[in-house]
Amino acid sequence: xxxxxxxxxxxxxxxxxxxxxxxxxxxxxxxxxxFWQAVKGLISGLALKVWMxxxxxxxxxxxDPRKVIHCxxxxxxxxxxxxxxxxxxxxxxxxxxxxxxxxxxxVVFEPTVGATLYKCLNRICGTFLAGFLAVGVHWIASRSxxxxxxxxxxxxxxxxxxxxxxxxxxxxxxxxFDYGAMIFILTFSFVAVSGYRVDKLFDLAHxxxxxxxIGTSLCVLVIMLVCPIWSGQELHSLIVRNMDKxxxxxxxxxxxxFTNNNEEADKKLQGYKCVLSSKGTEESMANFARWEPSHGxxxxxxxxxxxxxxxxxxxxxxxxxxxxxxxxSSENQAAESIKKHLRSSCLKVSSSSSSAMRExxxxxxxxxxxxxxxxxxxxxxxxVQELQNDLKSxxxxxxxxxxxxxxxxxxxxxxxxxTVVPLMEIIPAxxxxxxLIETAARIEALVDAVEELAxxxxxxxxxxKSKQSKMKDKIVPNEEKNEGAMKALQRV
Numbered sequence: 001x002x003x004x005x006x007x008x009x010x011x012x013x014x015x016x017x018x019x020x021x022x023x024x025x026x027x028x029x030x031x032x033x034x035f036w037q038a039v040k041g042l043i044s045g046l047a048l049k050v051w052m053x054x055x056x057x058x059x060x061x062x063x064d065p066r067k068v069i070h071c072x073x074x075x076x077x078x079x080x081x082x083x084x085x086x087x088x089x090x091x092x093x094x095x096x097x098x099x100x101x102x103x104x105x106x107v108v109f110e111p112t113v114g115a116t117l118y119k120c121l122n123r124i125c126g127t128f129l130a131g132f133l134a135v136g137v138h139w140i141a142s143r144s145x146x147x148x149x150x151x152x153x154x155x156x157x158x159x160x161x162x163x164x165x166x167x168x169x170x171x172x173x174x175x176x177f178d179y180g181a182m183i184f185i186l187t188f189s190f191v192a193v194s195g196y197r198v199d200k201l202f203d204l205a206h207x208x209x210x211x212x213x214i215g216t217s218l219c220v221l222v223i224m225l226v227c228p229i230w231s232g233q234e235l236h237s238l239i240v241r242n243m244d245k246x247x248x249x250x251x252x253x254x255x256x257x258f259t260n261n262n263e264e265a266d267k268k269l270q271g272y273k274c275v276l277s278s279k280g281t282e283e284s285m286a287n288f289a290r291w292e293p294s295h296g297x298x299x300x301x302x303x304x305x306x307x308x309x310x311x312x313x314x315x316x317x318x319x320x321x322x323x324x325x326x327x328x329s330s331e332n333q334a335a336e337s338i339k340k341h342l343r344s345s346c347l348k349v350s351s352s353s354s355s356a357m358r359e360x361x362x363x364x365x366x367x368x369x370x371x372x373x374x375x376x377x378x379x380x381x382x383x384v385q386e387l388q389n390d391l392k393s394x395x396x397x398x399x400x401x402x403x404x405x406x407x408x409x410x411x412x413x414x415x416x417x418x419t420v421v422p423l424m425e426i427i428p429a430x431x432x433x434x435x436l437i438e439t440a441a442r443i444e445a446l447v448d449a450v451e452e453l454a455x456x457x458x459x460x461x462x463x464x465k466s467k468q469s470k471m472k473d474k475i476v477p478n479e480e481k482n483e484g485a486m487k488a489l490q491r492v
Contacts, residue, residue, distance in 0.1 A: 069227045070111045077105050077222045081215055100208055104215030109223070113295075114231030114288030116223045120216035121291065122180030127212050130184045131205040133160065134191035153192055161185050175287055232289035232298045235282060235307055236364070239314075242278060243361035245271030246314055247354040249321050250439065254350035257328045257432065258343045269325060275311075275318040282311045297367055303456040310364075310453060313446040320439040327432050338429040341394070345387040349436045352380040353443055360450045369459045377447055384440050391433055394426060 061068045084098045108119040133156075141152040167173045168181045191205050252269035286304040294300045356376040363370045453459075 066111070066227075066229055070229070073222050073226050074105075074109050076226065077109060077218055078102065080222075081105050081218050084211075084214065098211060100211035101215035101218075104212050105219055108216060109219050112229045112231040112234065112285075112288060113223050114285075114290070114292045116219055117291040118288055119179055120220055122177060123183050123212060124216055125177075126180040126183030127187050127209055130187035131191055131209055134188050135202060135205055137192050157189055157192055160188055164188075228295075230289070230292055230295050230298075231285045232292055232302060232304065233296065235285035235289055235304065236298075238278065238282065238285065239307055239310055240361050240365045242275045242311070242314055243357055243364070246275055246317055246321070247357035247361070249318075250350050250354045250357070253321060253324045253328060254346055254436070258339060258347060272318040272321040272325075275314050276322070279311065279315065282308060303453060306449070306453040306456055310446065310449045313442065313449045317439055317442045317446060320435055320442060324432065324435045324439070327428060327435065338394070338426055342387070342390055342429055342433055345383065345390045346433060346436060348383040349380070349387050349440060352376065352383045353436075353440050356380055356443055356447065360447060363450060363454065363459070367457065367459050369454050369461050371461075373447060373451075377444060380440055380443065384437050387433055387437060391430060394430070 081101045084101055104123065108116060108123055110116045110119060137153060137156040141149040141156075144152050164181045164185045168178050173181070187208070191208070194204060249269055249272040252271075256269060286308050289298075289302070289304045292298075292300075356373065359370050359373050359376055363373065
């Protein structure tokens with residue numbers, strides 16, 4: 001019976017229409033059924049979205065636990081400052097303006113120590129200055145009589161608010177005191193205008209300043225004592241990571257062009273994009289790091305501006321890598337014979353350039369002066385010179401000599417038959433090599449920027465004699481090889 005029932009349920013009833021075709025008969029569903037299905041689909045879709053959101057939030061917290069710690073610190077600071085409102089002795093001490101302390105914690109608490117100190121100091125200075133000026137304006141206005149008092153207050157608000165707003169447009173003021181200027185405008189306008197209706201203006205200003213000092217002091221204590229995150233350390237680590245990514249991108253670009261190792265090269269190739277998009281982050285971190293006290297290996301007057309110069313030099317190199325990536329993905333590709341001719345020298349330039357950049361990253365990471373960077377730069381310049389020689393030897397491909405049709409030309413360690421190659425197949429290879437040479441030149445500027453940082457920050461000297469001797473042994477055979485090749489060419 002069960003099998004018969006299943007067969008009966010699987011039967012499809014169809015009806016033949018006038019044009020000869022047939023249509024399936026579907027049982028009509030009621031309005032309540034349709035409504036229930038719509039509600040069921042809506043609930044399941046909403047539950048799925050909530051589950052995906054929670055999963056993403058969990059993954060974000062697992063990947064970067066510092067974000068979770070920051071949330072806990074904000075909750076801890078708000079809980080402590082709420083005691084001024086819940087406990088009667090503390091509440092009587094600050095008055096009904098205890099809410100200003102809670103508001104201060106909410107608006108000034110930031111993930112890093114530098115950002116929190118920047119907002120706290122700006123808020124205190126802006127509130128103090130605005131409070132004193134507002135009390136002074138109120139005293140002058142009260143002496144001018146009831147008729148002229150609103151005009152004096154209104155004129156002072158107009159002039160000082162306009163001047164403070166204009167100061168926010170000055171770049172040097174904006175980078176350091178933008179938040180303080182905004183707090184100054186808010187506090188001065190609030191206290192000055194309130195003084196026209198409030199009799200005890202001095203008490204109002206005193207309570208407001210007291211609550212703000214309480215809130216900012218509590219924020220500073222929590223942010224510096226509970227798992228502190230320093231803006232300077234974050235900037236330092238960001239520069240090191242970007243430099244390593246840039247070195248991987250150089251290797252990835254050239255390997256993608258000459259070895260066709262797409263999977264590994266594509267992963268390394270995308271690193272330069274992080275360097276191009278990190279300018280705003282570097283500037284904000286450098287600005288906040290200037291407010292931080294001495295911590296770890298960083299002094300109070302650490303040259304944070306030099307990190308911005310290093311970042312600018314890295315972006316200059318990243319632009320070359322971006323152009324190099326565009327040339328590699330272009331439809332017009334170089335001939336295989338040209339690629340084979342330039343493969344060895346291009347790979348050597350990319351390898352030496354990436355080695356120099358990794359050495360610079362290690363220098364910044366350990367804050368020790370490198371004893372091998374000069375040797376690596378010399379090796380990079382030697383590779384660039386070899387690439388330039390290979391480019392010069394391409395001239396015979398455009399204008400081959402009739403007497404050399406059946407002869408073979410020796411360039412370095414390879415032999416190539418003099419055959420005519422179209423100009424459009426040579427241009428992509430020449431462009432690629434020229435960009436590599438320009439990248440190497442910009443890496444030298446990056447080396448100068450890092451050496452300037454080492455000088456200003458007083459990096460310690462690390463004499464790694466074994467590493468230096470290995471680099472010398474590596475460079476000397478190459479020089480002997482080049483001298484041997486030159487002697488062979490002279491004999492020919």
